[in-house]
Structures are given as C-alpha cells and as structure tokens.
Amino acid sequence: MQVEIISIGDELLIGQTINTNASWMGQELSRRGAFVSRVVTISDKTDAIRSAIDEGLNNADVVLVTGGLGPTKDDVTKKVITDYFEDELYIHEETLERVKGFFARMNRPMLEVNVQQAAVPKKCTVLKNMQGTAPGMWLEKNSKILISLPGVPYEMKGIMEQEVFPRLEHLFGLKQFYAKTANLQGVGESYIADKMAVWEDNLRSNGLELAYLPSPGLVRLRITSLNGQSDEALIDACFRELEEAYPENLYGYGDASLAEITGNLLKQYGATVATAESCTGGALAASLVSVPGSSAYFHGGFLTYTNELKHTILGVQQEHFTTVGAVSEEVVREMAAGGKNKLNVDYCVSISGIAGPDGGTEEKPVGTVWIGIASPKRVVAKRFLFSDNRERVINRTVLSALNFLRNEILWNHQ
C-alpha cells in the first residue's frame, strides 16, 4: 500500500510551523507496513491543492491530506475536494450536533462559520473528530482513497487512530514492519560502511534493509525487515556481528540515550560518579543529570576552568602547567584522582581541552581534548581530537566521555 501525504498551509512553507504532522504519520504508517512514497507541502491556494490531489491519486493508493479545514476564510481545502469529486456540500446532522455540543460545553456562542464546519461532500464517509469541530472526510474514486483531516496535530492524530488506521488495516491487511536500531559512539559512518561492506551486502541479500542515521558524535544503524517479527532472530544475528566488530562503540539499541545507558550501568553496580570538568564547563555533568533518577548515582562535581582552581581544588601539581600544559594526560589524571578523592565517589571523569575558537597551537590544535577517569581499580586517560566549532567540540567531548565511562565501568566489573 503506497501513501502520499499532502500537507496544506502557508505557515509550513514559510517555516513558521515545522511539519511534525507528516513525521508522525510517516512513523505510524511505516510501523504498520504502509509505504509513504512522498510528502508534498503546498500553500492554501486552490490550484496548488487541486493539482497535488490529482498527482497524489495518480501516484499512490491512498492520499492523506492535512490542513485547510478550519473555519477561517483562508481554508479552502473542503471546497477544492468537493469540486474535484464533482460533488456538493450538505450539512451532516450528526456532526452539527457534535459541534453544537462542543460550543455548549465551552460555553461559547456558535457562529455561522462554525455551522459550516458540519458541511461535507455528499459522497464522503464522515470521520468523527472527537477532539475538535472539523470532521475528517473519506472519499473514493477509481479504487483510490482520499482522506482529508484537520491540521491541528491532536485532532489529526485522534482521527487517524480512531477512524483511519482501523479502516486501512481492514482494507489493505497492513502488516507490521520489524525494525531495530543499534547506536554507536566514536566511529564515523564512512568507516563502518568501509569495514562492514561484506556484512552489509549479506544483510541486503538476506532481504533486510540497512540505514545509517548519523548525528554529531553518534551513528545509528537501523535494520528493517519487510517480513515482520519473523526476521527478529536474523536481525539479532546481524547486530551480534556488529557488536563483535565494534565492542567499545556499540552502546545500545533503540531510543535509550548514552547518558541513560551509562547511568543504568552505575545504578546496576551501585556505583557513584562525579565530574571534574574544564573546557566542557559542566556539560558532562548536566548530561548525566538530565536523566530522571540520576540522583541515585550522580553526587556532584568541580568545574575548574582556571589552572589556579585545578591546583587549589583538585590538587593538580602547579609544575604541570608549565611543563606539559593544562591540556595533558598528567593533568586529567590528577584532576580525576583529585575529584574522586575529594568527593568520595567510585568514578570521577575529568576533562581538559581546547574547545576553541581560540587557544589552539600547532602541537595542540583547537579540538584537542584529554579525558581521564579515576575508577575503583585504576586511573586511565585518552586523547581525542575533534575538528568542529566550539559547540560541537563540547558535544562530542561529552558523548566520548560518557562512552569512555561506560567502557571503564564494564572493565571494572569484568
């Protein structure tokens, strides 16, 4: 079953509103095995709507139209649809009663424009809107289906769930796609694609689909099966190969964030954590604290942006600043050890780097970051080089520190 989505509204074209309706519909339809082939966003103009509907019904089995059903003058969708189906409008009594009830409950006067919301084409099946006044409409022509829905997100979602999906499932016997997503930190998509080329080919020849979903510092790999849940074991086997190839990078599956997964590990082992941050200025701690329930393991931290505070608060030896510099293995090791000791926690993660845009040298360019961890069994440190602007250097540093911590917790408990 092919679907085309038509989103109507000038506010979408001028970027005043982001088209979250189309994303939600795309998500829900794909989950049910329908294939969204195109999303077309157009203005409130008659011609644009008419030709989009025409194209949509030519291309797809089902056309979902959102927007343009409100009571204000600039909403012409209903008229265009009625003309397109060579039909005429009439007042749908059941809807009118519902609209009247709506206004009575809100204790507001009902205007003539509101009565017109109950007008629908004669040929249409009315889709009840339990969340608002404008009803949805279902029309058929040459065994193609056109569904028109209001643009208000919660009204659209209500009608989709209560009226549209049950009908489509019945008509098209929609099956459920099965998809699983693995999340990796610290390795770029092009390196994975290069190293895993054979794996990727095998996967495709097994009828599975692979998608790379990169974001700064992270890559998500999604494997989809068109055969539904029955391919679950096959997909799990593919991901086990990926785990073996990237044991330190692959941190989890699905929607759980790296901060959440690292936090869960700390909780699991009853361990506590603190941070000693310089160039990230608290961003690592803020990421840990963003997880609900983080008070179970996060105790606190020191933000030591100046060398003086690294010395007085964390006990970093003064001489390091002149010999190896603040961005060095020696300094992050002493920061981590000092923080762990002072805050009496199991793990302390330290960060010292050059976030930029200034402060870089030939030997230590902008983006150079040292991360240290003092853990129950040892103190370790790693050097990273991120080439990006300040915001993204900080973001990548936080993700790298979280994954470094995750691996260090696992090492301590192996």
Added chain:
Amino acid sequence: MQVEIISIGDELLIGQTINTNASWMGQELSRRGAFVSRVVTISDKTDAIRSAIDEGLNNADVVLVTGGLGPTKDDVTKKVITDYFEDELYIHEETLERVKGFFARMNRPMLEVNVQQAAVPKKCTVLKNMQGTAPGMWLEKNSKILISLPGVPYEMKGIMEQEVFPRLEHLFGLKQFYAKTANLQGVGESYIADKMAVWEDNLRSNGLELAYLPSPGLVRLRITSLNGQSDEALIDACFRELEEAYPENLYGYGDASLAEITGNLLKQYGATVATAESCTGGALAASLVSVPGSSAYFHGGFLTYTNELKHTILGVQQEHFTTVGAVSEEVVREMAAGGKNKLNVDYCVSISGIAGPDGGTEEKPVGTVWIGIASPKRVVAKRFLFSDNRERVINRTVLSALNFLRNEILWNHQ
C-alpha cells in the same frame, strides 16, 4: 522568484527525522522575498529523485535539493543529478584538497568513498562547504537553477548563507526585508499580547508586521517592515516602548544569546563568575561556557547534588536540611555566598530545586526552584515555579538564572 524545495531521505518519510531543513529554508527565503511554492519530500530512490527534479524545474525558477550527498551507498542523489543534466562526474581538485585537509586535521585515514565526495558534474559550479566534506552544486538548464546541498543541517545552512543567498540576491534582486527581533526572558507571549494590545495595533496601523516567536523560557518579538531599512527609526521607537514595559525581561536584540549578553556584561565590568548548582547539575555553567571567550570571566563552579556536598564543600549549615529543606532561600543564599568565597569571584549563582519527575511535595511541587546570587554588594534569592518536564524545568531554570544574573550585574553597577 519561485522556489521548490526537494528533501531527500527515507528517514524523513518514515518520520525518524523531522524536516527542519525545509522550515529553515522557507523562513530564510521568505524573509528575502522569495516565494516557496512547494516542498516535496521523497525517498532515496533514483526514479523518485529524477521525477521530483523534473517537476521542480518545470514548476519553479529555482529548485533546492537537500540530502543524499553522504559517502554511504544509500546516497544516490549526485548520480541522478549528473544523469539528469546529461553530464559526467570528475574529481574537483580544490574540493579534494579541502577534503584531504579535513581528514589531515582530524588525523584520520582518508578512504576511497571520501575521495568520491570531491566528484561533481562537469557543468556544475561548486558551492564550497566549509563545515563538512560534501560540496554543494549549482547547475543551470533552460534558465532554471538546480542547487544540491548536503542534508546535515549546519552544513546546509553554511552553504546557503555563504554561497547560495548572495548569488540568488544578485541574480533575482531579492529585496531585503528589514526586520529586528527583541528577546525577552521570563514573561509569556499571551501576557505580552494582552498588556501590549494597543501598542500592537499602532504598530500594524503604521504598516509594520509583528510576529511572536516563542520557545521554552523565552519569547522573541520580531517587527518587520516591507519598506526596508527606511523604517528603522520607526521600529526602534516601537522597541523602546517595549523596553519601558519590560525593563527586566527584555535582554537584547537579534541573535545574541542570553548567555552571550550576560557574558559581555561581565567582560565589560571586568567581573568574574562561578556557579554552585544542584538540580541543574552544571547546565548553567555549561551555558556560560558555551560562549567563545568565556574564560575571560568564568572561573569554575561546584556541583553539589547531595546535601552532604552542599555542607562540606559550600558550608551550608546542616540544620537547614531538616528545618527548611535543601530547596529553600536559606540554602541557596549560603550556597552562593560559600561558592563566591571559596572560588574568589565577583558573582556566584546558586541553584537548588526539584527538577522531577519525582521528589515533589504539596508545599514544594516538582518545578520549584530557588536561585541565589552572591554579588559584590549583596546576596539575593528568588523563588521560581516551572510547570513542565525535567528537561524543560532545567532549561527554564538556566535561562532564569542568566537573566537574574544580568539584572544583578546591572544593579551592582547602577
């Protein structure tokens, strides 16, 4: 000038990614007087891309294509475009050098797929990508223009601003709207709309347009003139009235963030700052540090998530935790004073609150936050109540703390 936007990517159709690129382009193009007539979102398939390009070039003067330029196999856009223009690919030396430099700076090996990122159609004008490896491409056919850009938002935006807008302005004589935006913190848009109703009417009867651009914790008010720069004085006069109505809320104009503006004030007065944070876990400090050059005024901070650390590190009296509780005026005052004293700074901002989802009581519900500031002349504290989820409570707390600090610096120097 009519523009059609083509957004390529299965992740958009299945709703895994929301199409924010199209919104941003729509916004920026409308501001410049260009008319976006359609946004078409399609899959990574050759046929879909080819026919969308064909339709786009028939409908509009300029077609903007985003996505499908990455190094992985599922990205076919470049090949389709090259075929459509009956052209062939060659390695663009300047781009190759740039890509090589990019990998050299990152100290990473360059793969064959990365070399291919420098391949472009012979007929195209290369649009330099200063933020990533895939270059933009500009092609012309029958006096229509096709522009292909990477789908990574910051790369797309960089090329649009540095390469595309200047060319379009030159070619189509796009007029520059004149717009100015005022930024307010700590007051809701509906309250402004209510209090400033007469002001808003006057503004519109002067031919100006007003838009409210709300985001969590902030409201931006944009006044636009279709007459260009000539209305500058009129707009400034309108904003002066707004400043008088909201002296503590209106913190600045244009794109400068609240952290930047507060940081600039600190720099201006040669003052230093630190934080002592509990429920925000470093998010306030991270916000201050996100500003380039913040090392001039940000010295460091203490993250004291547990009561024990509030006592041992900051010197908060133990008895407060049993009498008034950790989320109280007494505690944030002592946190701020203790932090200022220990870190030897001019200003120390302290935060203690209940970010949720757990920990609320009838007297102190989730979203209750106390913010304290120790400044050269006094220690002050304020209570806030934010009703929202954990992430937004933290976000609003940070913005409120920054604006509180900004007003406190001004008070100290009045």
